[in-house]
Amino acid sequence: MNLTTETAKQWLLAAGRDMQENKGYLSELDQAIGDGDHGHNMARGFAEVEKKIASKTYDDVGGVVKDASMTIISKVGGAAGPLYGTAFLKASGVWKGKAEVSDEEFAEGLKAAIDGIAQRGKSEQGQKTMLDVWIPVLQEAEKGNIEAEQLAQTAKEAMEKTEGIEAKKGRAAYLGERSIGHLDPGAYSSYLLFEALVEAIEAGGEANG
Amino acid sequence: MNLTTETAKQWLLAAGRDMQENKGYLSELDQAIGDGDHGHNMARGFAEVEKKIASKTYDDVGGVVKDASMTIISKVGGAAGPLYGTAFLKASGVWKGKAEVSDEEFAEGLKAAIDGIAQRGKSEQGQKTMLDVWIPVLQEAEKGNIEAEQLAQTAKEAMEKTEGIEAKKGRAAYLGERSIGHLDPGAYSSYLLFEALVEAIEAGGEANG
Amino acid sequence: MKKLINQTDDILDEMLEGMVAAHPNEIKRLAETNVIVRSNAPIKGKVGLVSGGGSGHEPAHAGYVGHKLLDAAVCGEVFTSPTPDQVYEAIKAVDGGVGVLLIVKNYSGDVMNFDMAADMAKDEGIKVEQVIIRDDVAIANPEDRRGVAGTIFVHKIAGAAAESGKSLKDIAELAQKTADNVFSMGVSLSPSIVPASGKPGFELKEDEMEIGTGIHGEQGIERKTLKPADEIAEELVQNLLKHMDIKNSRIALMINGQGSTPLMELYIMNRKVSELLNEKQAEIKKTFVGEYMTSIEMAGCSVSILKLDDELEYFLH
Amino acid sequence: MKKLINQTDDILDEMLEGMVAAHPNEIKRLAETNVIVRSNAPIKGKVGLVSGGGSGHEPAHAGYVGHKLLDAAVCGEVFTSPTPDQVYEAIKAVDGGVGVLLIVKNYSGDVMNFDMAADMAKDEGIKVEQVIIRDDVAIANPEDRRGVAGTIFVHKIAGAAAESGKSLKDIAELAQKTADNVFSMGVSLSPSIVPASGKPGFELKEDEMEIGTGIHGEQGIERKTLKPADEIAEELVQNLLKHMDIKNSRIALMINGQGSTPLMELYIMNRKVSELLNEKQAEIKKTFVGEYMTSIEMAGCSVSILKLDDELEYFLH
Ligand SMILES: Nc1ncnc2c1ncn2[C@@H]1O[C@H](COP(=O)(O)OP(=O)(O)O)[C@@H](O)[C@H]1O
Ligand SMILES: Nc1ncnc2c1ncn2[C@@H]1O[C@H](COP(=O)(O)OP(=O)(O)O)[C@@H](O)[C@H]1O
Ligand SMILES: [Mg+2]
Ligand SMILES: [Mg+2]
Ligand SMILES: [Mg+2]
Ligand SMILES: [Mg+2]
Structure with a gap:
């Protein structure tokens, strides 16, 4: 996978557009087992990310992702804000100074992001959170020879599996067993994030090829 | 018409039963152009009247009616309480000391009652209130040779006519023209009162005859 | 209808019990009435302030019984004016010897019932003044205007003035000025x-x-x-x-x-x-x-x- | 949905404007934030109290900014925790030199956002303590219990203690004791x-x-x-x-x-x-x-x- 500074930027912009388009659906998912604001939070935050990064030039992947992380932290709020913000912040540390990120470095960045989420959220896999998407994606990425399509496919399947899980973290946990049978909104937005990667890589490939 | 002390008592008891039976309907009428409590007010008050007078012996019509008036004043509340209460109080003054009330005295009592209502309520005929029933009934009574049935019939027609009147007094007045097309609740309860007289007179006639 | 209540007939009684249970040092209920008075009523030498009306307007009026506010609130059934005997009990309970001001919202029922009570109290030699609140401009004719939220300004201003020791006449005038404005x-x-x-x-x-x-x-x-x-x-x-x-x-x-x-x-x-x-x-x-x-x-x-x-x-x- | 609002996106902003318009002597809004602080903040030598969370809980929390209560409330979007930078601005605005206590309801979002803000403030040399409120017994696991109305007792007790001049450590302990009980x-x-x-x-x-x-x-x-x-x-x-x-x-x-x-x-x-x-x-x-x-x-x-x-x-x- 060819993740350049420009591709990274396109990735975040595409993700932003997807959050916007799925704002209503994400909030609906959150309505069912949380407080109904996840889509609004993500859309609000990523609209600001776009404003921040769209017309700025960056030298490295880390730079783009760091700007995104700071914006997310200060604009999303709720649980998703600090979690996505921390995830991007940690990944940006790994990708700092790199105009292009190798498959191995990509996986390292994901790993750092996941550690950030887990630490900030005191959470782990299997608790019906965004981690239930991020961790399978990391496992897929760690196999090497990353294909964005494959990551997105993994994310999709992992997201769908959250339906069967009982929530142990976040607001959905208050429902206990009643949380089963619903997709986790943060897992869904995470799926959208990895889905957006496909588009960015394809566009990048075309631009380069 | 033969209105003895016992008949007067039966009249008030029958009226009470009618208020009870029409509680919901009276409040519904009041709901449409007032605040929806008229039936509850009248039923509550007349239930207390029954408690007060049912097992007490009286020497004169005035005595029964005075007890009823005091109870109504202290138990009905709203606008209807002081109005009905004052009406009965004024009538009881005319009927005081009389074991039996002549047709002429009955009309005098009604007249006193109406003056009481008009003074207390600062109201007159044609304002969509109980007076629009009481005054036609008085006019009928003043013809002499009173028949209870005829009074009740007059009350009924007068009550029905309140539908076409625009309210000028009481809560319904707030609606202005929008009050047209609805029966006045106080007119309806007044009709019930005169309707109850028929039953009491008939029962009295039987008991005597 | 979804309400946190028991029997509808018990609403008024239970609400008043709940109020007194919450504020036992500030208020009490006159025995066998629906009248809430300040626990230290009557206050000798202070003009008593009485308001009231149908219930369902909470905190009005019982919530305004207290220092620099009312001395008593007479609580009718929901949206139903209280009866004259109850108002009369309130007047007697808060008369500190220098008279009582009734603050009445302009509804036929309230006006008539408070009026009858005022007559009863005057017969007993208690000085009584009334101020009728007509602040609702939704009603065109000024005489017919309803008393609504503006009443609370009268409670506050007359309440503070009464606490300061003003005379019944002065407080009635001040209350009327408030009502007029x-x-x-x-x-x-x-x-x-x-x-x-x-x-x-x-x-x-x-x-x-x-x-x-x-x-x-x-x-x-x-x-x-x-x-x-x-x-x-x-x-x-x-x-x-x-x-x-x-x-x-x-x-x-x-x-x-x-x-x-x-x-x-x-x-x-x-x-x-x-x-x-x-x-x-x-x-x-x-x-x-x-x-x-x-x-x-x-x-x-x-x-x-x-x-x-x-x-x-x-x-x- | 029937509400007295204009655009849904403007609710928070307009609510805060309406609050400040109502109480201009008591509170002010920190420029370009959704933070309400006491108009005399910071008070030198007094521990600052900051609470907040999503909006929609009014009067919580901005309504508790005042004497013997909070020094600042950080107001998130409706039911959405505020962001760390906003909390950080609140901390800076109310630090009277002797530290700041954060009163946080136990929600993942609130806890994380306030935590990040506390780290930012500590980096700047401000003393910060936190108390997490978990009073809702509807949740079985004590660690997961939500912070609900009991939070107001903490505002009141910690607020009065702070006004009396107690130290950050003492107030944090007192707030914790309140939260625990x-x-x-x-x-x-x-x-x-x-x-x-x-x-x-x-x-x-x-x-x-x-x-x-x-x-x-x-x-x-x-x-x-x-x-x-x-x-x-x-x-x-x-x-x-x-x-x-x-x-x-x-x-x-x-x-x-x-x-x-x-x-x-x-x-x-x-x-x-x-x-x-x-x-x-x-x-x-x-x-x-x-x-x-x-x-x-x-x-x-x-x-x-x-x-x-x-x-x-x-x-x-
Ligand atoms: N402790 C946690 N660890 C990981 N993810 C979490 C945690 N708490 C919540 N989340 C994620 O955040 C999502 C909810 O985000 P959002 O609705 O924006 O915040 P909030 O719950 O504060 O309203 C959940 O669907 C879940 O995926
Ligand atoms: N000023 C008045 N004069 C005569 N009757 C009146 C007057 N005001 C109200 N009424 C009568 O009282 C009835 C309403 O009584 P009720 O509903 O018990 O009192 P309230 O209006 O206080 O709720 C009206 O239908 C009308 O007939
Ligand atoms: Mg949410
Ligand atoms: Mg009525
Ligand atoms: Mg009524
Ligand atoms: Mg939320």
């Missing part, structure tokens, strides 16, 4: 449900509002399509300013919730209302935002403006 | 509607209630047939008393309305709750009945009991 108008988004009937006072569609509603679940004067808060604020203020000239005047403002309107919305209303009043060069000395005079669970709000002079401003708290 | 549980008769989504958080039938609801329109822990107020009171009290022994203890009590419940119903609830607590030989020293921590227009109430000792009783107001 306060104007209110309301808008509702949903009706209230009188528990005994169990049915809403009127029905509104999802996109409708009712302008000029009173505080008893009565319909208002006009039904309209629901508009943004700022437009509603403009309409209410415009109507109020037909009745008062506030240019270069000091005023007090009340944005009153009708029972189920979140404070959030009341503050959004206050933003526009105060902006409009500032534009008219009025100086807002004091603003009250909250539930002061409710209509059970009605949604909506009323706006009240009181034009101040030195004396009114001094006693308003 | 307060337990709450709620019941809802109707849901709340987050304006941005326009849809109710859950649906209830005309004869249903939801037991153990939080303050964000979340579903509760059990749905049941609506019962009389007295039975609901019993169920709530029974649940609360599983977590605290109040026999022969002094307590403070709060019957909190969730947003659209008439005061009438809250007093009817208080009647039974206080009766039940008296039966347990608890001495109720102070009762609060009203809307202290709401969920927009949710109908229902919560009951909070705080077990008092001399110190807590001394500072509670």
